Amino acid sequence: MEGAKEGMSSDQHTNPQSSQDFSWWQRGVIYQIYPRSFKDTTGNGTGDLQGVIDRLDYLNDGSTGLTTSGTSESLGIDAIWLSPIFPSPMADFGYDVSDYCDVHLLFGDLATFDRLVTEAHRRGIRVIIDYVPNHTSDQHPWFIESRSSGDNPKRDWYIWRDPRPDGSPPNNWGSYFGGPAWTLDETTGQYYLHQFVKGQPELNWRNPEVRAAMMDVLRFWMERDVDGFRMDVVGLLIKDAELRDNPPNPDADPNLPPNDLAGRLLQVYNQDQDEVHEIIRDFRRLLDEYGDRCGIGEIWFELPRWIKYYGDGSAGSPGDGLHLPFNFRLMWLPWQAQVMRQSVDELETALPAFAWPNYVLGSHDFPRLASRFGGQAQARMAGLMLLTLRGTPTLYYGDELGLENGVIPPEKIQDPQGINLGAERTRDVCRTPMQWDDNPNAGFSDVEPWLPVSADYATRNVAAQSADPTSILNLYRRLLWYRRGSPALYGGSYEPLDVGDDDCFVYLRTAGDERRLIALNFTADQRYISVPSENAGQIVIS
Numbered sequence: 001m002e003g004a005k006e007g008m009s010s011d012q013h014t015n016p017q018s019s020q021d022f023s024w025w026q027r028g029v030i031y032q033i034y035p036r037s038f039k040d041t042t043g044n045g046t047g048d049l050q051g052v053i054d055r056l057d058y059l060n061d062g063s064t065g066l067t068t069s070g071t072s073e074s075l076g077i078d079a080i081w082l083s084p085i086f087p088s089p090m091a092d093f094g095y096d097v098s099d100y101c102d103v104h105l106l107f108g109d110l111a112t113f114d115r116l117v118t119e120a121h122r123r124g125i126r127v128i129i130d131y132v133p134n135h136t137s138d139q140h141p142w143f144i145e146s147r148s149s150g151d152n153p154k155r156d157w158y159i160w161r162d163p164r165p166d167g168s169p170p171n172n173w174g175s176y177f178g179g180p181a182w183t184l185d186e187t188t189g190q191y192y193l194h195q196f197v198k199g200q201p202e203l204n205w206r207n208p209e210v211r212a213a214m215m216d217v218l219r220f221w222m223e224r225d226v227d228g229f230r231m232d233v234v235g236l237l238i239k240d241a242e243l244r245d246n247p248p249n250p251d252a253d254p255n256l257p258p259n260d261l262a263g264r265l266l267q268v269y270n271q272d273q274d275e276v277h278e279i280i281r282d283f284r285r286l287l288d289e290y291g292d293r294c295g296i297g298e299i300w301f302e303l304p305r306w307i308k309y310y311g312d313g314s315a316g317s318p319g320d321g322l323h324l325p326f327n328f329r330l331m332w333l334p335w336q337a338q339v340m341r342q343s344v345d346e347l348e349t350a351l352p353a354f355a356w357p358n359y360v361l362g363s364h365d366f367p368r369l370a371s372r373f374g375g376q377a378q379a380r381m382a383g384l385m386l387l388t389l390r391g392t393p394t395l396y397y398g399d400e401l402g403l404e405n406g407v408i409p410p411e412k413i414q415d416p417q418g419i420n421l422g423a424e425r426t427r428d429v430c431r432t433p434m435q436w437d438d439n440p441n442a443g444f445s446d447v448e449p450w451l452p453v454s455a456d457y458a459t460r461n462v463a464a465q466s467a468d469p470t471s472i473l474n475l476y477r478r479l480l481w482y483r484r485g486s487p488a489l490y491g492g493s494y495e496p497l498d499v500g501d502d503d504c505f506v507y508l509r510t511a512g513d514e515r516r517l518i519a520l521n522f523t524a525d526q527r528y529i530s531v532p533s534e535n536a537g538q539i540v541i542s
């Protein structure tokens, strides 16, 4: 193929094969919603579940048809993942849960949630919720009991230890949000463990009662027809039995803020202990009992350790661990074709046959991909890559508009990571309100939103981009629609091609006699690549 810009070519249009061999979480595309920032319907400046219901048609209206101009009316995603919606004092914006089996008043109530599930399912959208098993809020009744006395029956539900002889914390672990990972409780004279803010005490997963109670939480939501769980920092559930000190990190950045104790240590004893896999197998067994549910894990470890979270699978078995440990590897790579290819190829080579790949390029914890990868051109191509690699893509709300990092004045910073570790670390930048139209507050809310709307909302919004056939939103719509009808894209094999230009990442996706060639040019110039003639074809999306 000559003169290709980034784009996709096809040898011929083939009829889609049966998609029945794939589970929804393999074939489908997941869309992460940060509920606080999606759509406010109550006029308090914070998004809510009714707002999600109202905007479901934007995500997938249940028809996957195209308008005459060749663009689909709705995005065409297959599943939504909702960041936490549970009662919470919001010390870490919902990742500090005070009741696992209810909905925060800000977002609605259980009845609204049930309606959301019904309305989503009616459109063919699966619903995945966040499950936060590593820690509760310090306002959770379990912790209130646990801290009330040294011999309370729930004392051992959390991780309590005596001070060292000099009164200092039991070990040297640091919190990911700055400061020590231990807080002294004056009442009982012991420290409790929290690897995030001190309002997030960590559950003791070595205690069988904790395990049973937390399994009941999964049951509760599966009974309400939830299709899957995104399990928060699930690799942290088990810590070293002796809680040994972590060793110093010889490669630590010398400019870390003084309170970034965790950044100065290697995370050896506080996470990724082998015993955690027992718990994950229990999760999997329970999900399998309910049938067709999906377990996704937030797992950050190096490839060989990360792969273990899929569990073991003998020939023909689907594995006994997580369906999808999130793969964040591409997120922080430099914007270079061969670096991206290398990461994809390493993954493809390392994955056992039963393990299904997946890719994440944006989330509520990191700068927007448009800002991280360099700009709008990169944002478009990142979407093309994400939606054409082999495996399940997870999109982050607003990345389909090319949203860039919000500008958050220091006095408006909300995120504890930004408050404790410095403004440049605040995650608020990627949590700004969804930009629906050019009305005040971007059509997100009638009042001032909880975080400032980005300045570009008047032009970068759903309404404006819907009207522009060349917008990134319409590129996403075309890609999603095309992918849905293409077994090669949602389920085919992946084969990287050497095309004689290191600035291009080119791969072939094949299923049966359907072949799709994806050619990603990582530069701003036109490039010519050579591919074997049997791959010559017609450009379908560019």
Ligand code: GLC
Pocket (backbone or CB within 6 Å): 092, 095, 096, 132, 196, 232, 233, 298, 364, 365
């Ligand atoms: C995960 C979440 C993050 C949260 C942390 C503690 O990393 O994605 O937002 O702050 O866990 O729960």
